[in-house]
Amino acid sequence: MLLDVQYLIFIIIVILTSTIVLKLKILDFKGTLSSIFMGNLIYLVTGIEGFILVIEFFIIGFICTRFKFKQKRKKGIAQEKGGIRSWENVIANGFAFSLFGTLYFFTSIESFLAAFIASIAIATGDTLATEIGLLSSNKPKLITNFKEVETGKSGGITLLGLIASIIGIIIITISSWIIGFSFNYYSIMAIMIGAFLGIIIDSVIGATIQAQYYCDECKKFTELQIHHEKNNRLISGFGFVDNNIVNLLATTIGSGLSILIIIIF
Numbered sequence: 189m190l191l192d193v194q195y196l197i198f199i200i201i202v203i204l205t206s207t208i209v210l211k212l213k214i215l216d217f218k219g220t221l222s223s224i225f226m227g228n229l230i231y232l233v234t235g236i237e238g239f240i241l242v243i244e245f246f247i248i249g250f251i252c253t254r255f256k257f258k259q260k261r262k263k264g265i266a267q268e269k270g271g272i273r274s275w276e277n278v279i280a281n282g283f284a285f286s287l288f289g290t291l292y293f294f295t296s297i298e299s300f301l302a303a304f305i306a307s308i309a310i311a312t313g314d315t316l317a318t319e320i321g322l323l324s325s326n327k328p329k330l331i332t333n334f335k336e337v338e339t340g341k342s343g344g345i346t347l348l349g350l351i352a353s354i355i356g357i358i359i360i361t362i363s364s365w366i367i368g369f370s371f372n373y374y375s376i377m378a379i380m381i382g383a384f385l386g387i388i389i390d391s392v393i394g395a396t397i398q399a400q401y402y403c404d405e406c407k408k409f410t411e412l413q414i415h416h417e418k419n420n421r422l423i424s425g426f427g428f429v430d431n432n433i434v435n436l437l438a439t440t441i442g443s444g445l446s447i448l449i450i451i452i453f
């Protein structure tokens with residue numbers, strides 16, 4: 189159809205939302221452009237329902253990043269520039285959504301739709317784990333050996349963060365059901381288990397191969413390569429495995445596991 193009214197309304201909403209996103213400094217200009225592109229793709233392959241889920245992830249992420257931002261900044265190293273995100277962040281989080289959404293569009297295989305929802309659940313759960321976990325009064329423990337580590341160290345988990353991530357997974361799974369994605373009981377379980385495994389994988393990759401830096405000025409561990417516009421010292425992991433790569437791998441593998449669980453059971 190040349191002029192689809194619903195699509196036209198969608199475009200107007202997207203332009204309005206992007207203006208707000210830019211104004212509120214949630215994303216920078218390139219980040220906003222890539223999110224418009226990705227939002228369009230999601231709308232075209234999964235419909236308005238899929239788009240609503242992605243927006244939900246976006247809003248939850250925004251609220252949690254800004255929640256008690258100053259307190260988090262004191263404790264560890266908060267995201268630079270007040271939590272503003274760029275295109276790398278959008279692509280890293282949105283890669284799995286786009287991949288599984290597109291696969292579903294071309295094949296109509298329901299497992300791909302389940303994986304699409306699982307990927308949003310992982311991204312949401314991971315954001316919640318990080319942002320809410322930072323507020324924990326207990327020091328995080330490294331997922332690989334359960335030894336206490338400094339706040340801000342990748343692969344460190346807290347009970348509060350873990351609970352927050354499970355709540356995130358449940359919120360996305362339940363809303364996908366409310367929105368109208370119909371799944372049977374087993375698929376819903378597969379989405380939630382795959383998503384939870386995705387969160388665990390995120391921490392395991394974070395603890396092992398993710399680049400870990402130390403900021404000599406803040407005297408704190410960080411996953412940021414640059415702080416105060418200066419290069420931090422690489423302590424462990426590989427330089428090219430940054431937080432975005434970890435997110436991309438964890439969301440893709442976790443959602444893939446959801447498919448595997450559906451196939452096996």
Ligand SMILES: [Zn+2]
Binds near residue numbers: 404406415416
């Ligand atoms: Zn610093």
